[in-house]
Amino acid sequence: MKNKNEEFREPRKILCPHGLTLANLKAEIRTIWENNVKEWKIELTYPISFIRQCIEPIIFLLPFIIYGLVLIGGRYSDSLLHLVGTDDIVTYIFTGYVIMGFIGTSVWAMGFSIRKEQWYGTLESIYVTPTSRISFVLGMALHSVVHQGIAVFFEFLVIYAIFGLALKIQGILPALVIFALMMFALCGFGIFV
Amino acid sequence: MAYDESSDTHSIQTINLTKSFRKKKHKGIFSFLKKGNEKEKSETTDITVALDHVNLKIRAGELFGLLGPNGAGKTTLVKCLSTILIPDEGTAIINGFDIRKQTTFVRASLGMVIGGERTLYWKLTARDNLTYFASLYKMPRKRIKERVDELLGIMDLLDRADERLEDYSTGMRQKVAIARALLHDPPVLLLDEPTLGLDPTFSRQIRNQIRELSKKEGKTVLLATHYMEEADELCDRIAIINEGKIVAVDTSDQLKAMVKETELVEVVCYNPPQDAEEYLKSLCPDVEIVTLVRGEEAKGAPSRIKLIGGNAEKRIGTVIDALRRKNTQIASLNISVPTLEDVFIKLTGAKLTEGGRGANQ
Amino acid sequence: MKMYPSGTPSFKANLLIVWSEFVKNMKFLMAYPVLFVFWTIFPFFWFIPFIFQGQAFVGGLQSTSFEQFAGTPNYIPFVVIGAILNGYVLTSLYGVGESIRREAYRGTLDYLLSSPCNKAFILIGKAVSESINSTMYAAIQLVVGILLFGIEVTTGVIMPIVLIIFLLILGLYGISLMLAAVSLQFKQAHDLSHTLEYVFYIFSPVRYPLQSLPFWAQVLGRFLPLTYALLAVRSLMLLKQNILAIYQEIFLLFVLDIAAILLGFYLFNWMEKRTKSSGTISHY
Numbered sequence: 001m002k003n004k005n006e007e008f009r010e011p012r013k014i015l016c017p018h019g020l021t022l023a024n025l026k027a028e029i030r031t032i033w034e035n036n037v038k039e040w041k042i043e044l045t046y047p048i049s050f051i052r053q054c055i056e057p058i059i060f061l062l063p064f065i066i067y068g069l070v071l072i073g074g075r076y077s078d079s080l081l082h083l084v085g086t087d088d089i090v091t092y093i094f095t096g097y098v099i100m101g102f103i104g105t106s107v108w109a110m111g112f113s114i115r116k117e118q119w120y121g122t123l124e125s126i127y128v129t130p131t132s133r134i135s136f137v138l139g140m141a142l143h144s145v146v147h148q149g150i151a152v153f154f155e156f157l158v159i160y161a162i163f164g165l166a167l168k169i170q171g172i173l174p175a176l177v178i179f180a181l182m183m184f185a186l187c188g189f190g191i192f193v
Numbered sequence: 194m195a196y197d198e199s200s201d202t203h204s205i206q207t208i209n210l211t212k213s214f215r216k217k218k219h220k221g222i223f224s225f226l227k228k229g230n231e232k233e234k235s236e237t238t239d240i241t242v243a244l245d246h247v248n249l250k251i252r253a254g255e256l257f258g259l260l261g262p263n264g265a266g267k268t269t270l271v272k273c274l275s276t277i278l279i280p281d282e283g284t285a286i287i288n289g290f291d292i293r294k295q296t297t298f299v300r301a302s303l304g305m306v307i308g309g310e311r312t313l314y315w316k317l318t319a320r321d322n323l324t325y326f327a328s329l330y331k332m333p334r335k336r337i338k339e340r341v342d343e344l345l346g347i348m349d350l351l352d353r354a355d356e357r358l359e360d361y362s363t364g365m366r367q368k369v370a371i372a373r374a375l376l377h378d379p380p381v382l383l384l385d386e387p388t389l390g391l392d393p394t395f396s397r398q399i400r401n402q403i404r405e406l407s408k409k410e411g412k413t414v415l416l417a418t419h420y421m422e423e424a425d426e427l428c429d430r431i432a433i434i435n436e437g438k439i440v441a442v443d444t445s446d447q448l449k450a451m452v453k454e455t456e457l458v459e460v461v462c463y464n465p466p467q468d469a470e471e472y473l474k475s476l477c478p479d480v481e482i483v484t485l486v487r488g489e490e491a492k493g494a495p496s497r498i499k500l501i502g503g504n505a506e507k508r509i510g511t512v513i514d515a516l517r518r519k520n521t522q523i524a525s526l527n528i529s530v531p532t533l534e535d536v537f538i539k540l541t542g543a544k545l546t547e548g549g550r551g552a553n554q
Numbered sequence: 555m556k557m558y559p560s561g562t563p564s565f566k567a568n569l570l571i572v573w574s575e576f577v578k579n580m581k582f583l584m585a586y587p588v589l590f591v592f593w594t595i596f597p598f599f600w601f602i603p604f605i606f607q608g609q610a611f612v613g614g615l616q617s618t619s620f621e622q623f624a625g626t627p628n629y630i631p632f633v634v635i636g637a638i639l640n641g642y643v644l645t646s647l648y649g650v651g652e653s654i655r656r657e658a659y660r661g662t663l664d665y666l667l668s669s670p671c672n673k674a675f676i677l678i679g680k681a682v683s684e685s686i687n688s689t690m691y692a693a694i695q696l697v698v699g700i701l702l703f704g705i706e707v708t709t710g711v712i713m714p715i716v717l718i719i720f721l722l723i724l725g726l727y728g729i730s731l732m733l734a735a736v737s738l739q740f741k742q743a744h745d746l747s748h749t750l751e752y753v754f755y756i757f758s759p760v761r762y763p764l765q766s767l768p769f770w771a772q773v774l775g776r777f778l779p780l781t782y783a784l785l786a787v788r789s790l791m792l793l794k795q796n797i798l799a800i801y802q803e804i805f806l807l808f809v810l811d812i813a814a815i816l817l818g819f820y821l822f823n824w825m826e827k828r829t830k831s832s833g834t835i836s837h838y
Contacts, residue, residue, distance in 0.1 A: 034325055063762065129329035
């Protein structure tokens with residue numbers, strides 16, 4: 001049994017990176033990546049659910065298109081042309097729905113990330129680590145963005161096959177830039193949620 | 194990163210740590226329609242003081258036990274120290290860092306086992322779980338694989354490291370939870386009921402590991418438990434906690450000596466009277482405590498009457514006569530070695546095995 | 555409460571089971587008041603895009619092209635009625651259908667299934683509470699629909715609509731019973747619920763007339779109780795027809811209900827026996 005009067009030991013040096021240092025930034029980025037990998041590993045243990053989630057956007061997009069075609073009795077709308085400069089309702093709905101999908105995914109994924117960990121039972125175990133909360137939430141968001149990207153790819157294939165899409169290739173790069181700016185803003189909003 | 198040499202150098206120190214919870218009672222789905230006194234009766238708010246100005250000092254390398262029944266405040270204390278809960282008053286210093294002001298350093302200084310198997314990802318393998326949490330502790334990538342394999346080897350799980358946790362037994366998952374707490378080699382470990390729900394074999398293995406961590410590796414271990422044998426076997430010192438207050442802090446032998454001074458007599462018998470406690474207390478007013486634990490006599494398990502307090506040994510004759518008058522068959526009579534439960538009863542008046550205010554308080 | 559010597563509970567005892575299950579589910583709902591607000595308000599956010607879409611494409615509140623399929627040029631009330639009735643589908647699939655899985659998550663399924671009562675009455679209790687919830691939400695949405703979206707309700711259509719909704723609930727109860735049965739054995743109930751929701755979403759005339767779909771899709775749609783409920787309610791409220799004009803839809807809905815309920819009970823009993831043999835009841 002130890003002597004009661006033994007001198008207390010000095011605190012042990014902590015090797016965990018912290019503050020505004022390159023080492024800490026690297027560690028936080030790695031945390032974001034590892035959270036993303038962890039979510040993918042868990043998701044792929046439910047393959048049916050994964051496939052369903054890739055198909056889901058197509059299912060929810062189709063009624064908008066069918067409804068639009070029924071309303072105007074065809075694909076091209078004069079009213080839409082006056083409003084936005086294009087009369088092709090199918091391409092218009094498709095691009096809008098794709099963007100909306102990323103909004104929902106980012107906000108939902110980030111906002112729900114804490115709840116998800118509570119459901120797993122691992123939230124306290126994560127909270128007790130020295131990693132920042134934001135890195136953890138961004139990791140979940142990264143997983144969701146990639147996931148949504150896969151779903152959009154399938155969506156594009158199906159809609160193109162059934163209806164055809166009138167998209168200009170020279171517009172893709174500027175669109176991606178705007179998209180990236182949007183994702184930054186959404187991440188901020190998602191953290192708030 | 195340098196530590197503050199001028200700071201207090203206890204490994205764990207709590208200073209007036211206090212935490213209360215508000216709990217609302219709901220009676221009836223239409224209680225919101227009631228008015229006045231009726232509404233007050235059906236919707237009341239209880240304030241439960243889970244920790245009441247707790248002051249503890251734990252030396253570096255010590256295996257310190259926190260012993261108390263369910264609802265005593267053990268888990269609340271552990272959660273406050275681990276920065277999951279913010280205390281209402283007071284603070285604590287862990288490895289020289291304040292839990293209120295230096296939370297990141299506190300988290301980097303400690304490893305925690307709380308909630309056991311449910312705090313891991315069951316859909317991932319043991320290796321994946323440990324690798325993931327190692328990244329959360331900001332361990333260098335090159336070190337992670339080595340450390341994970343090392344810990345899995347220590348826990349004897351290397352051959353099943355790539356199986357999902359959902360296929361593990363409870364004991365194996367608990368070992369993974371302990372391995373997680375050791376990933377970053379912290380100087381301080383907080384263990385909240387690490388052997389809860391485990392069979393004797395696994396419990397023994399875990400206790401041996403805890404002992405090694407403290408003695409061989411010099412880690413400071415705070416072990417919260419309601420198993421008195423565990424605290425008795427492992428801990429250098431034990432704090433008894435009840436209803437949020439620290440009732441006593443000392444070594445196991447010193448705590449038991451408190452009871453031994455006042456004597457402890459145990460009567461093993463069959464068919465004790467219904468009101469045995471009150472009956473014997475009235476005959477022996479100078480005996481401090483009389484407790485009856487009824488056995489399943491139909492299966493041959495006798496009941497046990499314990500008398501704790503002054504002159505218990507001298508009252509043996511009175512007790513035997515009184516029990517015989519009530520047709521009680523006395524199987525044996527002995528002066529028992531006091532247990533920590535007896536200490537607890539003496540200090541608090543309640544049994545260690547009786548439920549408290551509820552779990553996780 | 556008396557028990558017969560054989561152990562068979564009395565009818566009163568069974569009613570008590572239904573009532574207890576109902577009270578339990580209502581208490582859960584009260585514990586999450588935000589859920590109540592969510593299910594009342596969010597259906598509006600689901601159909602409002604269709605209204606704005608219609609106005610953008612058509613440039614007005616009526617469409618002659620739409621009238622050729624639906625019999626009415628007023629697409630807004632058409633869509634609102636679809637959303638209100640679709641709410642019953644969602645609450646029955648995710649309410650009753652997933653209730654068995656939720657009991658497994660909570661750890662209470664073993665105790666429910668090992669109790670001596672007839673499990674059908676537990677499920678009826680769940681269905682009753684979910685139906686009452688759905689009707690509360692539907693009533694609020696209908697009032698808003700009348701005030702803001704041009705839906706007209708006369709006293710003469712109220713009783714027929716109540717009958718149609720009652721028949722719809724029966725049919726959905728049968729389907730959700732099948733879903734609960736399958737989820738006893740196959741643990742991914744949420745995916746099953748979603749898949750069924752997709753089927754209703756695409757093949758029922760929730761947002762567009764059934765006639766606008768290809769023939770094969772129309773045939774599939776006619777196996778869904780929601781299709782007949784929507785056709786009947788819209789005939790009454792939008793086309794101003796009387797109940798005699800929709801007797802076919804009501805009859806077919808009734809037939810579907812019987813088939814769904816019988817199949818649902820059969821499947822549930824069969825799956826319960828199967829999972830009890832395999833010992834996987836409380837797994838999730």
